[in-house]
Amino acid sequence: MKQIGFIGLGTMGRPMALNILNAGYPLRVYNRTKSKMEPLMAAGAQVADSCREAATGADVVITMVSDSADVQDVVLGADGALAGCHKGAVIIDMSTISPSVASEIAVACDEKGVKFLDAPVTGGETGAINATLSIMVGGDADTLESVQSVLAVVGDKITYMGLNGSGQSAKLCNQVICALNILAVSEGLAMGEAAGLDTSKLLEAVRGGAAGSWILDNLAPKMIARDWAPGFRVTLQQKDVRLALEAAAQHLLPLFGTSAAHQVMRVAEAKGWGDEGTQAIIKAVKAIADRL
């Protein structure tokens, strides 16, 4: 069975690594904050002192970190995964980062005879725990084929999008849609409140029709209940939308709505709500008008 290295044991990475371990794969993990490796060690994983060591002897190395610079660091750094990989190994980055950075990392890996896939996910912490993530993959189709059985342990929907970078491009399109759907519900409910409506009745009246969405079903009730516990944090949604706007700019594509959504998220961060769930974006809409 393939030896797996896993780098990045955050909210998403930890349950994904546990699912890989529980599927019977020999697993060696690395995380910058050492204490986060303990649950994996307790479950039977080996622990590495560096990304390089996590990758040494591995057939597949999975990275699950935050942003483009983090992936560059854990893969290409002096003590990074690529330095530990043998030829023919496959590095799968499942973080959400810049498509063009993903392409650059793929080139650097290729020069060392290592395969690289960008394979970001949607589905959140719940999807990570239940192994129901949707995985969007960019890179060589044969390489995907060779690791399909590993990915099937963490997700239940794997879509091959094309060349390296296209997995990340697909994820950023997903985040553009999510961000604007969140702003849609935020502005719709904020307007309802301003007009003096009972927002629970409003939700009842509009759900199930053309205004319906996953965001309406899942986040509108939290907005109405003023429950700001994360789910998916504002600061990460903001980061993904920033990446989307940067990528769109590279294609010379102005995105007026996404840009407005990004600025509203910046308001939420400025107000100190970055670590709350994305439903807190309605507070930013109301804060702009001092309607808290």
Add this chain to the structure above:
Amino acid sequence: MKQIGFIGLGTMGRPMALNILNAGYPLRVYNRTKSKMEPLMAAGAQVADSCREAATGADVVITMVSDSADVQDVVLGADGALAGCHKGAVIIDMSTISPSVASEIAVACDEKGVKFLDAPVTGGETGAINATLSIMVGGDADTLESVQSVLAVVGDKITYMGLNGSGQSAKLCNQVICALNILAVSEGLAMGEAAGLDTSKLLEAVRGGAAGSWILDNLAPKMIARDWAPGFRVTLQQKDVRLALEAAAQHLLPLFGTSAAHQVMRVAEAKGWGDEGTQAIIKAVKAIADRL
């Protein structure tokens, strides 16, 4: 059985009037363009020469026209419905108009002893034909009770929102959410195209997750197929969002996303796509970048 007057036999009004007729209500219709009354006449409705005449002898008068000024005209004009109504009659405006204009019309009706409900609908032409509209009602609760059986003939979900104007407020909140959900899918798919993705694969990857919506399910396939036939026309969506922004302004509530969506709809109209379906908004997103 109540005598019904029905004013405005457009895309929505005609099937609604037919459903009322088919439920056995005596019906007298009026439409400015006379030829549009012929199908109703053929089905057994009486035809009036004015709004006033359509309302004469009616227990309930329903208006289904385009904008605030149209409702003011057909209800309050010299030859309007109010002039024909007897005391105790109920006028139900099912158009989408300004909440504050709806409140003003209610006051004018009340002064003549006539009840007024604002009762805009969602569900589109299909909902009008199948009598599955969702109806959001503002006005006196007892008045709603007295006409509930008539409304149940055109819709299957009736939500009482509160005082006059609140039905319209709820509808505008619905339209804010719809407009931003449309912009969400438009910007997400436009970005996917710009990145060289296969947008059908992209749709497959993102639907069913947090990006999911009625708009994604129903309009994204049309965007991908470049099928611009309406559904709901850009120009009407733009009008509803304009009303929403005007209402929000009265509440001193800035809506950054809705405002961006409105400007993109103005681009679509400027390009000559106002009579196409709202899925054509993706063309405006691409046209801004000259990416047609």
